[in-house]
Amino acid sequence: MKTSNIEEYQGIWVFIEQEEGCLSEVSLELLTAARCLTEKKEMEICAVLLGDGVGGLSESLPGWGADRVYWADHPSLKRYLVVPYAKIISRLVLEKKPDIFLLPATWVGSDLAPRIAARVNTGLSAHCTNLDINEKGELRQVVPAFGGKVMATILCPKHRPQMATVRPGVFRKGDPQAKKGKVERVSVDLSSEDLRQRVLEVHYEKKAAQAIEDAEIVVAGGAGIGNGDDWKWVEKLAKTLNAAVGGTRPPLDEGWIHEDQMIGQSGKTIRPKLYLGLGISGVIQHTVGIQDAKTIIALNNDPKAAIFETADLGVVADYRKIVPLLIEELEKKDNP
Structure with a gap:
C-alpha cells in the first residue's frame, strides 16, 4: 500500500447523516x-452533507460547529445509496485531502466508511469509543478488541485521511451557536452504472416509547432473564420507575427488545442518573455503553459476574425474588 504525503492533508471532516430533511x-x-479534537490540534472543521433539497440544512451546519460545509444536492441522493455516496465523497477526499474523517457508526456510516477508505487507500477504525490527539498530532482511536476483552488504541501514521466511525452517544451534542461558515456546493457527476441500485420502499420499525439515550433512569436486562415470559419483570420495573427499557445482545437476538434499545459496543451509549441491570453478566461489549452512568446498580445471582466490578451497588440474588418485592414497595410509596 502506497503511503500518503502526510503534510498535504489538513483539517477534520465529519460526514453528516440526514433523513427527510432532519440532521441525525x-x-x-x-x-x-x-471541536474537542481541535483543542489539541488546530484544524478547520468541515461538514460533508449529501441529499436532495438539503441547501437549508447545509446553511445550518456552521451553527453546530462547522467552519466549512461541502454539500451535494441531487434527486438520486435523497436516500442513502452506497455507490453514488462513496463515489462523490471519495472524489472530494482525493481533491481536498482532509487529515481526519469521522463518520457515525450507524448502518449508513458502517456501510459507507470502508468503501471510502478502500477508494482513497487508507485505513479505518470502526465503532470507536473514544478519540484523542497524541503528541505527534496523530488521531488516537480507541476501540474494543479481542472480543471486547481489551481496549485497543489504533493509529494510522502512514496514510491519510485518518478515518474512524464513532458510536452514537460517545460524545455529547453541543448547543447551536450564532456562527457563520463557508458553504460550498459540490458538483454531482453520476452515470447510469452508479445508479443501478434503487430504493423502492421504506418501512420504519416501531421504536421504543422512551429513547434510552435520553432517559434519566434505565432498567436493562440480559441473558440471565432466562425467557420471554420473565422479561415482563424488566418492563414492569421500568414502568414503575418511569424508566426506559434497555438490554444486551441476547435479549435483542430473542426479540425481547428493539435494536434501538440495545446498550453497548454495537448499540447505544447512555448517561442516565440511574442504571439498573438485571441478569447482566457484564462483558465489556455492554459495560462500555454504561460507563458514564451516574449510578450503576446490578442484580445477578452469580457473585463472580463481571458487572459487579462496574457497579456502584451490587446485589447477589435471583431477580425473580427481588424485583416483585421492589415493585410492590415502590407502588406503596406512590400510593400511600
Missing part, C-alpha cells in the same frame, strides 16, 4: 467531537 443526532455529536 450522532452527526451533531461528531461535530462536537471535532
